[in-house]
Amino acid sequence: MAERRAFTNRKVFITAMIETAGAFDELDAITGMAGIDALTLGPADLAQDVGVFGTPDQATAIDAKRDLILDAARRHGKTCAMLRFSPEEVRKSQEAGALLLAYSSDVEMRHQGFSNAMKRLKG
Numbered sequence: 001m002a003e004r005r006a007f008t009n010r011k012v013f014i015t016a017m018i019e020t021a022g023a024f025d026e027l028d029a030i031t032g033m034a035g036i037d038a039l040t041l042g043p044a045d046l047a048q049d050v051g052v053f054g055t056p057d058q059a060t061a062i063d064a065k066r067d068l069i070l071d072a073a074r075r076h077g078k079t080c081a082m083l084r085f086s087p088e089e090v091r092k093s094q095e096a097g098a099l100l101l102a103y104s105s106d107v108e109m110r111h112q113g114f115s116n117a118m119k120r121l122k123g
Contacts, residue, residue, distance in 0.1 A: 013037045015081055018069055019045035027068065031076040038079035038100065039069050070097050
């Protein structure tokens with residue numbers, strides 16, 4: 001059992017979600033923590049926290065924060081992950097150096113699914 005636990009612990013991949021402006025004040029400390037394998041940008045929560053959610057400035061502000069996360073990850077030898085909401089955002093993050101990319105969210109996927117179903121039902 002101890003061997004199995006040790007093996008499993010070696011396979012755990014831990015990512016820190018960066019979703020607040022305050023996290024950027026401690027970005028190097030977070031990134032440098034032993035056991036943290038990756039940083040993940042949480043764009044919707046971050047946009048809300050910095051006051052740009054739903055504004056024309058949202059994409060620019062999130063891209064600037066994305067670049068800070070990518071830079072910190074590179075300096076500390078960590079992986080960078082991103083949750084993005086459009087194919088264009090995914091492509092931009094990939095080109096910028098993000099390795100793990102998640103498209104959309106569970107809430108958005110459900111919303112799209114229900115919206116599409118309602119359109120089909122209404123004809």
